[in-house]
Amino acid sequence: MRPTNLLNLTLKEFASLWRDPAAIVLILFAFTFAVYTVSKDIKTEVNNAPIGVVDNDNSPLSRRLTDALRPPLFRAPIPLTAQTADTVLERxxxxxxxxxxxxxxxxLLRGRKPGLMLLIDATAMTQAGLGASHVGRIVAAEVADALGSPSIEASLPVRVVPRTAFNPNHQAIWFVSVMQITLDLTILSILLVGAAFMRERERGTIERLLVMPVTPMEVALGKIIANGVVVAAAAFLSLQFVVQAGLGVPIHGSVALFMACVAPYLFATAAIGILLATSAGSMPQFALMSIPVFVILNLLSGAVTPMESMPAPMRMVMEASPTTQFVALSSAILFRGAGLAEIWEHLAAIMVVGSMALALALLRFRAQMQKAG
Incomplete structure (x- = not known):
């Protein structure tokens, strides 16, 4: 490769991106408003869950139980009857x-063991699972206190003392905000680089470039570097001003190391974007092919669900995904303060996958150019 050619092609891509206001607006939206609103509004913990109470006892203890179900875990309980309980649940x-x-x-005062029934709408899976445990804990604590008996935990011969590391208040916003930046890096790098490649093909300018003394590698790297620099800069500013300043998420690790890892990750995902562009016949086809790719990369990366919950064959397949490796190293660096010694294996895997994707994309690109020629 000639450094002068690569520099000129990179500057050309910067100019092309600057003349595309839709792409600039998309980048700004993704790393500001989208990061902030998604982090604020998506909650995995129980918060203001609506609950109703059918009080057939109307005793001091039953009223005490009703009063104990309060914000921020639950909304003020709605008084219900046995006839209306199923209706409000179904609605x-x-x-x-x-x-x-x-x-x-x-x-209870006679020493009997009466039962309480808790009806749950399990379509809200996260709220249902966590909320049921909260209701059980609240009821057990209030009944034990009302009867003057020790709690279940106090009666056990062993006492468990939990110590929560890295996220002591169990705030989902800490994790969601960083994972949203990862999602934006994935989507924008694939779309911007792939779309730039498709525009060159549809306008016929890619053939003009290749009759000049430039190589397909220089053309591809020019697009990757230009779009990667812009996306990486937006991610850095989002991490500083949206995540840390706006959302108040503490970063315990090295931001410089994280940004150094962003570069190879953008190289890998941009190479995937070029590979998709060489496989598509038009811009709409490229868009349709890209959607399932970055959706799967994100949903099965460990950013949404833990990798350990996946079937073993699927987990083995997703270990080869650069997004899976980047999610792991991002959490390790930003939350646990890991250094290069702890994340180099993830970094090496990203580089290997990115190099393979770019090599395959260039092979397809050269074959298409030879066929067209």
Whole structure:
């Protein structure tokens, strides 16, 4: 490769991107408004879950249980009857319905073991699972306190003392904000580089470039470098001003090391974008092919669900994904303060996959040019 050719092609791509206001608006939107709103609005913990109570006992203890279900975990309980409980649950107006049977307090005082029924709308999976455990814990604590008996935990011979590392308040916003930046890096690098390649093909300028003393590698790297620099700069500013300043997410690791890892990751995903562009016949085809690619890369990367919950064959396949490796090293660097010694294997895997994707894309590109010639 000739450095002068690569520099000129990179500058040409910068100019092309600057003349594309839609792409600039998309980058600004993705790394500002999208990061902030998604991080604020997507919550994996229970928060203001709607709950109703069917109080058939109307005793001091049943009212105490109702009062204990309060914000921020639950909204103020809605008084219900046995006839209306199923209706509001089916309409999605509440996620939980706690039904307290008649003579509940009296049976407890007589030494009996009455049961409480908790109806759950499990279509809201995260709220349902976590909320049910919160309801059970609240009920057990209030009943034990009302009867003057020790709690279940206090009666056990072993005491568990949890110590939460890296996210002591269990705030989903810490994780979601960084993972949203990862998602934006993936989508924009694939779309911008692939779309730039497709525009060259559709306008016929790619053939003009190749009759000049430039190589396909120089053409591809010019697009990767120009778009990668812009996307990486936007990610850095988003991390500084949106994630840390706007959302108040503390970063414990080295931002410089994280940004150094962003470069090979953008190289890998941009190479995938070029590979998709060489496989598509038009811009709409490229867009349709790109959507399932970055959706799968994101959903099965460990950013949404843990890798350990996947079937073993799928987990082995996704280990080869650069997004999976980048999600792992991002969490390690930004949250756990890991250094290069801890993340070099992830970095090497990203470089290998990116080099293979670019090599395959260039092979397809050369074959298409030879066929066209």
């Amino acid at each position: 999605g107006q509440v996620i939980f319905v706690l039904e307290i049977p008649p003579s509940f307090e009296a049976d």
